[in-house]
Each structure stands twice: as structure tokens, then as C-alpha cells.
Amino acid sequence: METGKLTGPIVLARTRAPDLESVKKLNCWGSEIEDMSVVRTMPNLEICSVSVNDIATLEDFSYCPNLQELYIRKNKIEDLSEICYLKNLQNLRILWLADNPCEEKAGAKYRLTVLRNLPNLQKLDNIVVQDEERNKALEEGEELNLPVKEEVPEETPADDNGAKSKLTTIGRKDHEEEEFDPVTLSWEETNKIREQLGLKPLPFAKMTSPKHSISISTKARNAHILQAVLILIKELDRDSLEIIDMCIKKKLESM
Structure with missing residues (x-):
């Protein structure tokens, strides 16, 4: 925990x-x-x-x-x-x-x-x-109101510059992430997961076919979710794994 x-x-x-x-x-x-x-x-x-x-x-x-x-x-x-x-x-x-x-x-x-x-x-x-x-x-009895949240203290000019610099860096990073080619990202994520499962990596050409590109956003999303699940599974104890196993069986039965 x-x-x-x-x-x-x-x-x-x-x-x-x-x-x-x-x-x-x-x-x-x-x-x-x-x-x-x-x-x-x-x-x-x-x-x-x-x-x-x-x-x-x-x-x-x-x-x-x-x-x-x-x-x-x-x-x-x-x-x-x-x-x-x-x-x-x-x-x-x-x-x-x-x-x-x-x-x-x-x-x-x-x-x-x-x-x-x-x-x-x-x-x-x-x-x-x-x-x-x-x-x-x-x-x-006394009528109460919601607690007042602590205000963030005003920063000095030097701190402002630092904060602006940090925000700029974050903004630039977000922009760079948005510019990633979704096909490349999905290909990399898929192969990482296949590697964890002991499978051979897929060639990039297979990931860029017209038919595959149609469903790229869905597969990219599923790839992210699957990778997260695989990582979390390693951290869970027996009780938690039994719960996941039960949920998977119910899901498969309903499909």
C-alpha cells in the first residue's frame, strides 16, 4: 500500500x-x-x-x-x-x-x-x-460554513520567472506529445506488450496498412490499457489477483 x-x-x-x-x-x-x-x-x-x-x-x-x-x-x-x-x-x-x-x-x-x-x-x-x-x-448551535482553503502565497518575481519557465516547459512537453505519430506510438506500445508476453514484435509495415489505420485510435487506447494492466498485475497479491480473475471470467461470459 x-x-x-x-x-x-x-x-x-x-x-x-x-x-x-x-x-x-x-x-x-x-x-x-x-x-x-x-x-x-x-x-x-x-x-x-x-x-x-x-x-x-x-x-x-x-x-x-x-x-x-x-x-x-x-x-x-x-x-x-x-x-x-x-x-x-x-x-x-x-x-x-x-x-x-x-x-x-x-x-x-x-x-x-x-x-x-x-x-x-x-x-x-x-x-x-x-x-x-x-x-x-x-x-x-453554531452555523458553520465550508472550510476556507489556504491561498497560495504570492511568488517573488524570481519565483514567477521560474514558474513561467516551468509552465512553458510543461506546455512544450504537452505539445511535443501531441505531435507524436499515433501509428508509431501504437506500434511501439504494442511491441512492448508483445515483448512482455514473450511474443515476436510486429513489423512497422503491418501497423501502417490502410485497414489497420482505420482502427488505430481504438487499438492504441487498448494497448495503453493493456500495458497498464500488465504492470499493475505484477504489484498485486493473491487476493487481488483472484478478484481480477473473477472479473475477467464474467466479462468473457458476457461477450
Whole structure:
């Protein structure tokens, strides 16, 4: 695992789901996770348990419209206004946020403030929300707004020149990449993959025939995808490989 980052293959290995969109329950308790951005590709996630980690923001969970339960106690949420990222999650009913730095910073009004901003919660920090408490939150809780992103400091002229130079270099590189002949690129990619599979390389003439050129963009795309898959396979463990094998069989059966 990349240090501190929860990745797609790890999620699939733990949940045994065929793909990330199918994941409904995720339990990564005590896994030293800092980066939860992978949940942005999990729109059907309903229950997420990531307590006792190093997560510092709730922003990634705003991309999970079906989230119902979020257990994220004992992490590194410093700013209570992070809960504003959860305001549009209409199905969220259970939130366990206690033991984060934001709880201590908010003081006595912590619970009322959370309920003021997330009035649909039925249980907060393992305590059922009462109607009286909800009404009190409307009067005494603090209305929060989304956290203000840190502005990038203005650079000195020297830095500006450096930045412009860097942007120019990047732009030039992008332009050069756009000028690559797609036929040549596809030929090179194809032969790299054939080499990895122990096959003989194809002659360039075969790749430039009129019939082949018609489908060059599709084949070039497939070549890129195949190469990426072959590279990733080398990094996966047995559980992940079994998941891929299952997905391949399903795909072949449907073709």
C-alpha cells in the first residue's frame, strides 16, 4: 500500500466487490490511512468505518451520496467546519466524530453545533439524538460554513520567472506529445506488450496498412490499457489477483 493512501485494489481485496461502484460497506479501522480520496469513486457506499486513522478532512465523503453511516472517531479532523462537507448527504443518519481535535476545540457547544449543521442525524457519537436536543441545537448551535482553503502565497518575481519557465516547459512537453505519430506510438506500445508476453514484435509495415489505420485510435487506447494492466498485475497479491480473475471470467461470459 502506498504510505497513508487507501487505494482501489486494497478496497476490492477487503470487500470482495467486483468493482468500486459496487462497494456498499467499507471497514478500514486502524489502518494508518491519511488519504481517503478513493471513496470519490464509490457512489454507492452506505456504511464506512475508518476510525483510528490519520484522516484530516471529510471532503472526500461528500462524493458518496448514499452514505448512511460514517464512523471516523480518533482521526485528525482539526476544524469542525469540515462537517459542512456532509450537509448534502441526505441519507446520513449516523456519525461518530468524537475524539477528533475538532471536538475539544469546539468545547461545550460541539454536539449542538454538529446537530445544527446536520439536523437529519439520528445518532451522534453513539448517542441517540432526541427531538428536544435537536430543537436546542437550532437555538444554541453554531452555523458553520465550508472550510476556507489556504491561498497560495504570492511568488517573488524570481519565483514567477521560474514558474513561467516551468509552465512553458510543461506546455512544450504537452505539445511535443501531441505531435507524436499515433501509428508509431501504437506500434511501439504494442511491441512492448508483445515483448512482455514473450511474443515476436510486429513489423512497422503491418501497423501502417490502410485497414489497420482505420482502427488505430481504438487499438492504441487498448494497448495503453493493456500495458497498464500488465504492470499493475505484477504489484498485486493473491487476493487481488483472484478478484481480477473473477472479473475477467464474467466479462468473457458476457461477450
